[in-house]
Amino acid sequence: MDRKLPRGVTVRGNSLQLSFSYQxxxxxxxxxxxxxxxxxxxxxLKLAAIQHDIAMGKFDYGLHFPRSKHAMRLSQSLQQSVTIDQILNDWLRRVKERTAYSTLRDYSSAVTYHLIPQFGTLKVMELKSSQVEEWLSSLDISGKRKRNILIPLRQAFEDAVFDGLIEQNPMLRVRNPKHERSEPRPFNQDEVDRILSVLAGVERNLICFAFETGLRTSELIALMWKDVDLESKQIHVRRACVRGHIKETKTSSGWRSVPLSPSAYESLISQQFQRYNHDSFVFYDPKSMKRWGGDQIIRKRVWKKAIQASGVKYRNPYQTRHTYASRLLSQGENPLKVAYQMGHKDWGMIRSVYGRWVK
Incomplete structure (x- = not known):
């Protein structure tokens, strides 16, 4: 039998529903x-209490309907109780599905090891831009790393404004730290020869190929035999290995073809003779007989030992890339062509980083 319902009370599905006007x-x-x-x-009775609170100007949406999608936006008590660790963790959950594995890992690291320990217990409404800038100035890390750490905090506060938790975003007044680009320190040919002279087999092939192609270590690790065209003497760079995961190169400009110098070609021929188990990856770890797990293991087990044994002043493995670019530019190669072979979208990076080698 149909019941006569009070005004503002309806039935939806199997549940009672209240209808009321607010703001x-x-x-x-x-x-x-x-x-x-x-x-x-x-x-x-509940509807009467709600209408009374609205009339008296003391209605709090979150107290009456804490599970409502409107609660956070319209409840002052809930807004005042939300902490920064809550909005950071909520933001991480939201971006999980649309973010690359390596990027998400960096975000999680920034949130877990930097942002939550420093600001997590603060209420969202309590954060001041001066607190963030003072904290940044105390960190002994690069400007680039500081900017990356700020990304989750900036985006979480943008969402907080959008959700109505706060009216003003304190992060808008936090200036990005300057990124001081390190000066390239390429190896000269004598140094390259000395480094290669203390290496042998698959390790020598790897390092020689790095010097002769300018590939990033992550791209070297991910290079597959299907990317190699020995007949036309070129390779096609299509993917990289980041944090142990194979993925496509970071930008569309990363997709490129790189010609093989005689030394690079000889390294591939040598590697082909030492091909293990017909593995699809060109370079492999001779210890595990599997694809290299990452750039750190190469740096620690191959690069550092080779530099020490050669007597060459230490520089990081990325300098093989700088060596490749500076050599081509010194020989008068077109900067646009060098930019393409390095995987840059334009020659602006070549001009700013390698300007003194451009003829």
Whole structure:
């Protein structure tokens, strides 16, 4: 038998629902209660209490409907209780599905080891831009790393403004730290020869190929035999290995073809003779007989030992890339062509980083 319901109380599905106006907008909220006679009376009383609070100017949406999608936006008590660790963790969950594995790992590291320990217990409304800048100035890390750490905090606060938690975003006044680019320190030919002279087999092939192609270590690790065209003496760079995961290169400009110098060609021929188990990857770890797991293991087990044995002043493995670029430019190669072979979208990076080698 149909019951006559009080004004503002309706039934939706198997539950009672309240309808009321607040701040010039109509809202409907489910009570998650079946439409029994006692529940209908309780719903009528609750609606009367809501209307009284609205009339008195003391209605708090979150207290009446804490699970509502409108609660956070319209509840001052909830807004004041939200902490920074909550919005950071919520932001991480939201970006998980649309973010590359390596990027998400960096975000998680920034949140877990930097942002939450420093700001996590603060209420969202308490954060001041001066607090962030003072903290940044105390960190003994590069400007680039500082900017990366700030990304989750900036985006979480943007969402907080959008959700109505705060009216003003304190992160808008936090200036990005300057990134001081390290000066290239390429190896000369004598140094290259000395380094290669203390290496042998697959390790020599790897390092020689790095000097002769300018590939990033992550690209060297991910190079597959299907990317190699020995007949036309070129390779096609299509993917990289980041944090142990194979993925496509970071930008569309990363897709490129690189011609093989005689030394690079000889390294591939040598590597082909030492091909193990017909593995699809060109370079492999002779210890595990599998694809290299990452750039750190190469740096520690191959690069550092070779530099020490050769007597050459230590520089990091990325200088093989600088060596390749500076050599081509010194020989008068077109900067646009060098930019393409390095995987840059234009020659702006070549001009700013390698300007003194451009003829």
């Amino acid at each position: 010039g907008q109509r809202f409907r909220e489910s009570l998650r209660m079946p439409d029994t006679k006692p529940n209908i009376k309780a719903a009528e």
